Amino acid sequence: MENYDSSIYDKLSVAVDLLVFTIENDALKILMVERSEDPFANMLALPGVFVGIKETLDEAAIRGIREEAGLEDIYFEQLYSFGEVERDPRMRIISVAYMALVPIEKLNFHAGERTLSAKLVDVKELLGSDEKVAFDHKKIIEYGRWRLANKVEYTKIAFHLVGEEFTLPNLQKVYEILLGKSLYKANFRKKIAPMIEETDRSTSGDAHRPSKLYRLKDEE
Amino acid sequence: MENYDSSIYDKLSVAVDLLVFTIENDALKILMVERSEDPFANMLALPGVFVGIKETLDEAAIRGIREEAGLEDIYFEQLYSFGEVERDPRMRIISVAYMALVPIEKLNFHAGERTLSAKLVDVKELLGSDEKVAFDHKKIIEYGRWRLANKVEYTKIAFHLVGEEFTLPNLQKVYEILLGKSLYKANFRKKIAPMIEETDRSTSGDAHRPSKLYRLKDEE
DNA sequence: CAAATAGTGTCTTTGAGACACTATCGT
DNA sequence: ACGATAGTGTCTCAAAGACACTATTTG
Numbered sequence: 001m002e003n004y005d006s007s008i009y010d011k012l013s014v015a016v017d018l019l020v021f022t023i024e025n026d027a028l029k030i031l032m033v034e035r036s037e038d039p040f041a042n043m044l045a046l047p048g049v050f051v052g053i054k055e056t057l058d059e060a061a062i063r064g065i066r067e068e069a070g071l072e073d074i075y076f077e078q079l080y081s082f083g084e085v086e087r088d089p090r091m092r093i094i095s096v097a098y099m100a101l102v103p104i105e106k107l108n109f110h111a112g113e114r115t116l117s118a119k120l121v122d123v124k125e126l127l128g129s130d131e132k133v134a135f136d137h138k139k140i141i142e143y144g145r146w147r148l149a150n151k152v153e154y155t156k157i158a159f160h161l162v163g164e165e166f167t168l169p170n171l172q173k174v175y176e177i178l179l180g181k182s183l184y185k186a187n188f189r190k191k192i193a194p195m196i197e198e199t200d201r202s203t204s205g206d207a208h209r210p211s212k213l214y215r216l217k218d219e220e
Numbered sequence: 221m222e223n224y225d226s227s228i229y230d231k232l233s234v235a236v237d238l239l240v241f242t243i244e245n246d247a248l249k250i251l252m253v254e255r256s257e258d259p260f261a262n263m264l265a266l267p268g269v270f271v272g273i274k275e276t277l278d279e280a281a282i283r284g285i286r287e288e289a290g291l292e293d294i295y296f297e298q299l300y301s302f303g304e305v306e307r308d309p310r311m312r313i314i315s316v317a318y319m320a321l322v323p324i325e326k327l328n329f330h331a332g333e334r335t336l337s338a339k340l341v342d343v344k345e346l347l348g349s350d351e352k353v354a355f356d357h358k359k360i361i362e363y364g365r366w367r368l369a370n371k372v373e374y375t376k377i378a379f380h381l382v383g384e385e386f387t388l389p390n391l392q393k394v395y396e397i398l399l400g401k402s403l404y405k406a407n408f409r410k411k412i413a414p415m416i417e418e419t420d421r422s423t424s425g426d427a428h429r430p431s432k433l434y435r436l437k438d439e440e
Numbered sequence: 441c442a443a444a445t446a447g448t449g450t451c452t453t454t455g456a457g458a459c460a461c462t463a464t465c466g467t
Numbered sequence: 468a469c470g471a472t473a474g475t476g477t478c479t480c481a482a483a484g485a486c487a488c489t490a491t492t493t494g
Contacts, residue, residue: 010273011231014303014314053230053312057303081301081316083234083277092273094234094314096301169473186475187457208472209464389446406448407484428445429491 012092016060017048017137019079019099019144020069022107022120023161028177029120030141031069031107036117039089040134044121046141048095061098069100069118071107075160076100079144087136095136099144101160152178156195159216165199167211168192232312236280237268237357239299239319239364240289242327242340243381248397249340250361251289251327256337259309260354264341266361268315281318289320289338291327295380296320299364307356315355319364321380372398376415379436385419387431388412 020031032044047068051060057078065071079097087093107120123145126133133141151157152175159166161174172188197217202210240251252264267288271280277298285291299317307313327340343365346353353361371377372395379386381394392408417437422430 010233010270012234012271012273013230014232014234050230051232051303051314053232054305056305057301057314060303078300080298081277083271083280083316085274085276094271094277094316096303096314167473184456184458185473186459186477187455189474191456203473204465206472207466207470209474211473387446404483404485405446406450406486409447411483423446424492426445427443427493429447431446 012094014051014094014096015048016051016057016064017046017082017095017097017140018061018064018068019046019097019141020065020071020102020107021099021123021144021148021161022102022104023174023177024104024120026173026177028123028145030123030126030144031118032121033068033117034119035134043132043134044126044137045134046097046137047118051096057096061096061100064098065100069102069107071100071102074100074102074106075157079147080140082136082140084136095140097140097144099148101148101157103161103163105163149178149180156216159195165201165213165215167203167213169211171214232314234271234277234314234316235268236271236277236284237266237302237315237317237360238281238284238288239266239317239361240285240291240322240327241319241343241364241368241381242322242324243394243397244324244340246393246397248343248365250343250346250364251338252341253288253337254339255354263352263354264346264357265354266317266357267338271316277316281316281320284318285320289322289327291320291322294320294322294326295377299367300360302356302360304356315360317360317364319368321368321377323381323383325383369398369400376436379415385421385433385435387423387433389431391434 018031022029022031031047033047035041035043035045047064049060049064049067051057055063061076061078065074065076076098079099082095082097085092087095123141127138127142127145132138148157158171158174158178161178162171168189171192172183172185175188176182195217196214199213199215201213203213204210238251242249242251251267253267255261255263255265267284269280269284269287271277275283281296281298285294285296296318299319302315302317305312307315343361347358347362347365352358368377378391378394378398381398382391388409391412392403392405395408396402415437416434419433419435421433423433424430
């Protein structure tokens with residue numbers, strides 16, 4: 001770090017890999033692309049972009065989310081950087097993984113536009129099987145899945161997987177999927193209550209009592 | 221990611237910056253070096269190394285800890301990657317920050333050997349003052365400090381700041397420094413009890429009741 | 441025995457968990 | 468009225484917090 005001459009140091013490619021999670025059909029899904037070329041042709045991989053020379057990591061992540069998933073303004077956070085030497089057989093690439101969460105409605109809206117080969121993969125099935133995934137992406141997904149489960153317990157991160165307005169039965173289902181266990185309704189509501197505020201609307205049309213719609217309280 | 225020709229992508233330098241924390245004189249300290257050259261000459265900076273082309277991120281961190289702090293086999297973990305475009309005025313550098321924890325005894329042993337310009341800086345004082353720090357290192361330290369405080373509450377990370385054998389009053393002091401508040405002795409001990417096991421030794425020589433030495437229980 | 445710090449017993453308060461109950465829709 | 472899901476009241480139990488007490492060393 002003391003030398004001005006940068007040419008004496010190794011230079012590497014840096015990529016941002018994206019874990020775009022959503023909830024579909026009562027299951028956690030992740031956006032993946034099917035690779036058309038070697039290495040790992042016909043295997044699933046995470047969408048990703050290279051970080052440009054004049055682009056911050058966050059900017060690259062935002063660009064990747066737009067280009068690869070057709071999404072704008074969704075929640076994301078940096079996850080971890082993966083730097084094994086042989087993680088890409090072609091060349092040395094450092095991967096900075098980002099995790100993004102999006103309610104399924106938002107994703108469906110754009111689907112089919114740009115996300116050509118992109119599809120939603122059931123995370124539980126993928127991680128439970130011995131299906132091979134391109135590069136070290138299975139490990140990255142495992143880590144992201146773990147971090148997500150963790151953060152559900154002490155942050156409001158799960159709210160990014162439902163829309164602006166949501167019912168409590170719905171939100172509870174999301175928590176149950178992420179935590180991998182069922183929760184008691186009354187206790188769940190007591191815990192969530194301080195974070196939310198009622199709207200004046202409810203669901204309707206179902207053959208049972210309608211459920212009120214809530215929204216996230218922004219204060220605090 | 222679809223193209224084999226790596227030359228069309230931007231290449232960047234990647235560095236590992238190190239946050240080596242320790243407790244000295246009842247205060248949290250961090251290892252820093254005084255820069256001798258521009259940019260940021262005569263200012264404090266984090267020690268760091270560039271990541272070699274055949275070196276993983278963890279390996280670079282281990283090398284940095286050895287070369288810059290003269291330490292071997294200490295606890296460390298990856299913290300976060302910083303990728304602002306202008307964070308280094310000379311060139312584009314992505315910095316992967318690592319946090320390391322070491323008991324002061326271990327650090328003192330090597331001090332003066334290789335750590336030429338390295339010194340321990342009081343973290344509270346540094347962050348409380350408006351003293352300028354090289355690059356974006358102050359922000360990095362703030363983030364590391366925050367993460368450390370956080371992990372103290374739900375992990376055993378604080379144990380890495382005391383030696384193999386330690387007294388409970390000592391350990392409690394470490395917790396209090398990291399959490400920034402005083403704790404009740406009895407409650408602290410109840411919480412820590414399941415994680416530790418007694419040794420057959422105690423302190424001696426002080427003008428008061430000696431305290432037993434404990435060690436971390438490794439099981440679980 | 442006094443000063444100083446180490447170490448313990450126990451009451452209170454808070455929150456998580458479990459479960460039984462009531463409410464409101466469509467048919 | 469009935470099936471189905473939404474929503475609430477309350478008991479239990481375990482952990483966190485507060486505080487008062489006892490214990491063991493040196494000088």
